Amino acid sequence: MSSTNLSYRIFPLGDTAITIEFGSAINSSINNEVIARFQQLQQQPFRGMIEIVPAYCTLTVLYDIGKIKKEYPTGSSAFETVKKIIEERLAQPVEHINVGEHLVKIPVCYAEEFAWDIPQVAAKNNLTVEEVITLHQSIKYKVYMLGFLPGFAYMGEVDEKITMPRKTEPVPIAAGSVGIAGVQTGIYPFASPGGWQIIGRTPLKLFNVGRDEPVLLKAGDTVQFHAISIDEFHQQENDSLF
Amino acid sequence: MNVRIIKAGVLDTLQDLGRYSWQHLGINPGGAMDKWSAQVANILVGNNRTEAVIELHYPAAELFFEEPALIAISGADFSAHINAEEIPLGQPVLINKYSILQFYGLKKGARAYLGVHGGFDIPIWLNSYSTQLKARAGGYKGRALHKEDEIPIRSIPSSLTQLLGKTEFLILPWKSDSQTGLIKEVPFFLLEGDEWNRLTNESKQKILSESFTVSPQSDRMGYRLKGSPLTTTNNTEMISSAVNCGTIQLLPDGQLIVLMADHQTTGGYPRIAHVISAHQSRLAQINAGEKIRFSFTSQQIAEELLLQQQQHLQQLQNACTFRLQEYIK
Structure with missing residues (x-):
């Protein structure tokens, strides 16, 4: 918990959105500020606000120019009006609450047939495949943000001994694939082209169209991976709609 | 009643003005590429601007209407034909049952929008009709339209059916002359x-x-x-x-x-x-x-231009609603 809030930079993202940047590093305390400010604005939206998109160190707010102009006719531009509203909100301190309280356990099968790139990750870091598997499960990861695909969670940070740069060209990747890119780890909710190094696969569905909240993971969640066998994978695959 | 796809197009999807409030879960807004034309298609047939429309790419689908309908096509000019007769772009057309809508050629633009009076009667997902192709959700079964798909549309009032009588189609006398999507000269x-x-x-x-x-x-x-x-x-x-x-x-x-x-x-x-x-x-x-x-x-000019477009659409909507009232008793 903290009530010291970070300094920020604010800039337009086109003519319908504004971005607030709280830092420029993948870092838990910067991201906690992003999540706290996301919750603050979600709970108290201003008139004309459309939605908010949190990322590693930024928060982006989309707004309706027509509504802003109507609600606040004195501003020189909708952008200036929104900037002022946000600056007022940011002047109110917020506490970093609820971050990390929600723990999600995710089974991963690290078997060769799913872990397409694990030999390369091991070789690059002078480890055995077994050591990569153990190290990947050794940390409780934070979900920093969602993006790229519906339900794709960017998590970190992996043990520095298993970091690996992403591929230079995207390749087709299967749904449920668990990957590493730099210090990040993530799961592909759908089959998709992608550049992350694939080290396993989960039978869990990260995305369920039938739910009111269709994604399994949210920014601020904590994730713990645990290894399962191929047999367990196939068993769980059939009854894994969360 | 249904609209049946008798021949699939290259990429035809149900769209609206987009799915907002879900980007924090990685779900993008999507929606019509040319939102101006999607709104015009709805306005011409007397719909709310947020109703679903079909976004057509060329070569576009061929559609069969089981019952009479009031339709409008806006955006790209793919040379739309009803039962082998050309119909105008940006104007509402009352068509009889068993009509076939076909597109003969790409004349101008990249995406055409088909609006139907009453709207397409499809399930709404996360408050939007737009098709999310990656998640296979929203729109019509979360995918592009295939041959033999039957998309439900709401029925038109009986006064319009009566007006049509036995004619194959009737072009109604109001239109949108402003196809802003098609002016290419300015940067x-x-x-x-x-x-x-x-x-x-x-x-x-x-x-x-x-x-x-x-x-x-x-x-x-x-x-x-x-x-x-x-x-x-x-x-x-x-x-x-x-x-x-x-x-x-x-x-x-x-x-x-x-x-x-x-x-x-x-x-x-x-x-x-x-x-x-x-x-x-x-x-x-x-x-x-x-x-x-x-x-x-500048930011100010960008905002002003968007507001002008919104005002223009509002005026068009007022005019079309007024004209349509003469026909719907």
């Missing part, structure tokens, strides 16, 4: 992106003085542009952050991509500039192989 207006100053002065100059060709690798996610390669003075890797529709990113090979309706929610390439919202519909009507130019504008 696309830009606002600076946060990484604009990463470009070398020479590259900045190129963006303003040279033209860029829309590459064949362009789709609903983004337009890839071909031009002379651009260079930066700062190659610091960026941390992923939100992007917006119209955002122009600089790819590692020095080429540009303009993010369109199906853009990802976040991205990690330098955001050089943004195409203003008021010009995005027009951009959505540019085909691969065509050349485009850019020039900068």
